[in-house]
Amino acid sequence: MKPVTSIVLSIMFVLMLATTSTRAEGDRELGVRIVAATMFKIALVFVVAQNAVLLLEAIASIATSITNTANSVDVGTGGGDAALMGDAMRDDLDDLGNMEKFGMIVILFLPWVVQKIAAVIAIVLVFIRFLQMYMLTAFASLPLAFLGHDDTKSIGIGYLKGFASVAFTGVIIVVAVKMYQALLGGWLGNIGSYDGDMVGFIFGNFGQFFVAPIVLIFLLFGANGLAKKVIGEG
Structure with a gap:
């Protein structure tokens, strides 16, 4: 260019x-x-x-620094010293018949699929972010050239805001994943309420299996919009 x-x-x-x-x-x-x-x-x-590329690298470095800081925050991973859900239910699960075990698999399969979809979406959005930053960097010098004239400087400003919003989308994605971990960890902290009634516990908390991954999916899809609001573009 x-x-x-x-x-x-x-x-x-x-x-x-x-x-x-x-x-x-x-x-x-x-x-x-x-x-x-x-x-x-x-x-x-x-x-x-x-030196347009250096300017973009500075913006990306700021976003990377914030991302690393957010990623290093310890939000907890669950119930601390309490037994994991599967370990706490292992004995009761072994006592179930084959049909009852199959029923448990069917009940828990959909939340598991939603969680896997959320994980795939997060990975895809991260790759898309890097590709967008790469393509924007390839055209870096041209939009910034329009900063020289009052009638066209909005093009250069819009380009810088657009690049910054893409860079900060990664920050929002990391924050969303951290919120997911915190939400899931807080819910798993209630594993102590399990009293041996596995079927009752599963049905009583069935909706909560969906909460964390669904919240994560919505946050991931809204990451770009949130980043634009942070930058002041949207």
């Missing part, structure tokens, strides 16, 4: 100098000031366009 960017910059600089010459007519001192300010602006736009 650099050859195209060079052409666009040339046109932009000519327009800027033409506008400056019109404003400077009739006042030599004012004209010198305006031309100097315009030349400084031209040099600044040229440096920004030339």
